[in-house]
Amino acid sequence: MNRRAVLDLIRTQGPIGQPEIARLTSLTPATVLSIIAELEEEGLVVEERSPTAAGERRAGRPARLYAFNVSHGFVIGVDISTDEVEALLTNLAIQVLARATAAADGTREGILRAVLTTIQEVIERAGVERKQVLGIGLAMRGLADIETGEVVWHPQWPLEGWPLVPLVSEATGLPAALINNARGMALAEHHFGVARDLPNVVYLNVGRGIGAGLVLGGQLYLGGDGWAGEVGHTTVDEDGPRCACGNYGCLEALAANPAIVRRALKGVRQGAQTALDPDHVTVEAIVALAQGGDSFARSLVEQTGRYVGVGVANLVNLLNPNAVVIGGLITEAGDLFFEAVRHAVQVRALQRPAHSVRILPTNFGRDASAIGAATLALLRAGILN
Numbered sequence: 001m002n003r004r005a006v007l008d009l010i011r012t013q014g015p016i017g018q019p020e021i022a023r024l025t026s027l028t029p030a031t032v033l034s035i036i037a038e039l040e041e042e043g044l045v046v047e048e049r050s051p052t053a054a055g056e057r058r059a060g061r062p063a064r065l066y067a068f069n070v071s072h073g074f075v076i077g078v079d080i081s082t083d084e085v086e087a088l089l090t091n092l093a094i095q096v097l098a099r100a101t102a103a104a105d106g107t108r109e110g111i112l113r114a115v116l117t118t119i120q121e122v123i124e125r126a127g128v129e130r131k132q133v134l135g136i137g138l139a140m141r142g143l144a145d146i147e148t149g150e151v152v153w154h155p156q157w158p159l160e161g162w163p164l165v166p167l168v169s170e171a172t173g174l175p176a177a178l179i180n181n182a183r184g185m186a187l188a189e190h191h192f193g194v195a196r197d198l199p200n201v202v203y204l205n206v207g208r209g210i211g212a213g214l215v216l217g218g219q220l221y222l223g224g225d226g227w228a229g230e231v232g233h234t235t236v237d238e239d240g241p242r243c244a245c246g247n248y249g250c251l252e253a254l255a256a257n258p259a260i261v262r263r264a265l266k267g268v269r270q271g272a273q274t275a276l277d278p279d280h281v282t283v284e285a286i287v288a289l290a291q292g293g294d295s296f297a298r299s300l301v302e303q304t305g306r307y308v309g310v311g312v313a314n315l316v317n318l319l320n321p322n323a324v325v326i327g328g329l330i331t332e333a334g335d336l337f338f339e340a341v342r343h344a345v346q347v348r349a350l351q352r353p354a355h356s357v358r359i360l361p362t363n364f365g366r367d368a369s370a371i372g373a374a375t376l377a378l379l380r381a382g383i384l385n
Contacts (some may be wrong), residue, residue, distance in 0.1 A: 002027060006035045007044065007068075008385040012197070015048045015065035036066055043072045044383075068092070073134040075381065076122060076174075077374030078246055079181065080104065080140035082156065082208055085111065088370040089119035089126045089133075092383055094192050096367065098126035106157045112164070116171050132380045134381040136168060136176040137373030138186040141209060143226055149178050152226065155209055155244070177380050181205060182229060184372025185362070186213025187220060189325045191375055191384055194360045198322040202315050203362075204231065205369075206308060206328030210252040212315065213372075232256065236310045255307040257283045259330065264300055272296045283329040290333050302340045309344020316349040316357050327362035336362075 005025050010016060013024075022032045039045035048065045069270035070093040078087045081104070089098040100121035102114035115138070119161075123130060149165020159183055168176045186203035195201040203213040210232030214221040222228055232252030233245050240249025241259070253259055261281050268278045274296035275289055289297035326360050342359050349357075364371045378384045 003035050003038070003225060004382075004385045006032060007039060007383075010036075010045055010066050010382075011068040014052065014067040014310060015067050016067075018061055021066075028377075029121075034305075040066075044069055046219055070095070073132050073381070074126065074128055075134050075374045075380065076119055076136045077184075077370040077372065077377065078136065078138045079109060079369035079373060080115065080138065082141075085114035085118050087115075087122045087133040088195035088367060088374060089122035089128070090371075092376050092378065094188070094371060094374055094378070096371075098122040098124065099370075106240070108159065108162055111157075111159075112167055112171075115164075119168075119172060129189070130173070133174055134383070136172065136174050137184065137377035137380075138164060138168065138176060138178045138372035138377065139181040139369045139376070140178070141181055141211070144178040144180055145226070145335035146177065146179060146222070149176065151178070154293065175377075175380060177376050179373065179376050180211065180213070181369040181372065182211040183213035183220060183222075183328060185364075185368045185377050186325075186372070187214050187379065188364060188368065188372040188375040189323075190215045190218075191348070191378075192371070193325065194363050195323040195325050195358075200319065200321040201322045202319065202321045204315075204324060204326045205306070206255060206257075206304075206326060206330055208257050210256050210308075210311070214319070216319070231311055231315060234311060235296075236307055251307060251311040255304050255311070255330075260286065260300060260304055260330065263303070264283060267296060267300075284332075287329065287333045290336060298336060301330065301336050304330055305337045305340025306344050308337075309341040310348060312341060312359065313345045313348035313354070315346060316353045320353045321357060323360055325360050326361050327364070327368045331361050 018032050022029045028048040046069045047068050048067050048133050070091045074089055076089050085104045086101045088096050090096050100118040102117045104114045145152050150186045151162045152161040165176045165178045182205040189195040189203055190201050199218045201215040205211050212229040212231040214229050222326050235249050236251045237249035239255045242248050243250035243253035260283055264281045275294055286297045286300055290301045345354050362368050
């Protein structure tokens with residue numbers, strides 16, 4: 001625990017001196033120096049000298065400051081999405097150094113092949129040695145057993161019981177771990193993103209489906225059977241359309257990408273005045289037209305924001321989070337979307353938690369899932385606390 005506390009402090013607040021580390025951790029100076037020496041020997045911490053550090057100079061000598069060595073090693077984050085696999089190789093500060101993509105066909109063999117191909121490509125493109133890679137994180141939709149690395153359930157593909165992590169570890173010779181994509185995104189936001197160091201964070205991923213990752217009390221929350229965060233299957237409109245889960249009016253059936261496209265097509269067929277091409281209706285096209293002032297596209301974005309806002313209001317009342325971070329293609333509409341979300345929360349959530357919660361866009365954009373997977377790899381490697 002002492003080692004983790006010192007390393008985390010140097011990582012988040014460095015360069016920092018030994019006296020300040022001792023003060024903030026309540027450890028003795030001797031203990032701090034011993035831990036720092038160990039971390040320096042491992043290469044995780046490097047010494048810097050500053051002649052001007054306040055309160056750190058003795059006898060006119062430059063103060064010794066310690067910084068986290070972000071280039072000590074690297075991790076790989078792999079996003080397994082609907083039709084492709086993307087891998088990112090990052091340093092220990094989650095800065096992307098190389099990326100690669102490959103098509104995925106939904107079969108176990110095809111997914112594994114794409115995963116291994118992109119892993120090899122990012123290692124080669126970054127010019128690092130395999131032994132410098134501390135671990136691999138894998139993120140995908142559905143439910144994963146974090147301990148065994150097996151896929152428990154996937155909403156599209158028959159992958160139940162597939163031991164993906166053991167297969168990747170055996171093929172690469174590297175430690176690997178698997179996580180639901182929204183949960184990985186929540187970890188990334190908590191450690192590196194717009195909700196950095198906030199203890200209670202919800203990440204809401206609005207994509208082909210809608211799912212949430214929950215960081216509560218600074219720890220990832222999975223629930224009793226690992227199903228926590230399935231906010232997409234909470235009821236928003238009991239008279240709404242049938243959801244893939246069999247229920248009616250689920251948030252996912254109203255606000256996920258396929259639902260947005262269905263509403264757009266329905267409007268176009270009913271004669272809506274819009275520049276949308278009925279043969280090429282996508283969320284990207286809707287967002288682009290909304291940003292250009294197309295009134296029908298704008299109404300689609302705002303309506304989706306209101307639906308998402310109802311779901312967020314429920315999360316705010318239930319969990320009282322410090323922040324709700326939202327990612328997905330629809331969020332690229334910016335303020336048009338987020339103002340609708342925030343208004344719905346203010347109207348529907350209890351006043352105090354609604355006033356205090358921060359509703360924010362992710363700053364990782366379309367890399368959010370792979371960055372989340374890389375964050376998981378850093379946690380498994382003991383770099384993050």
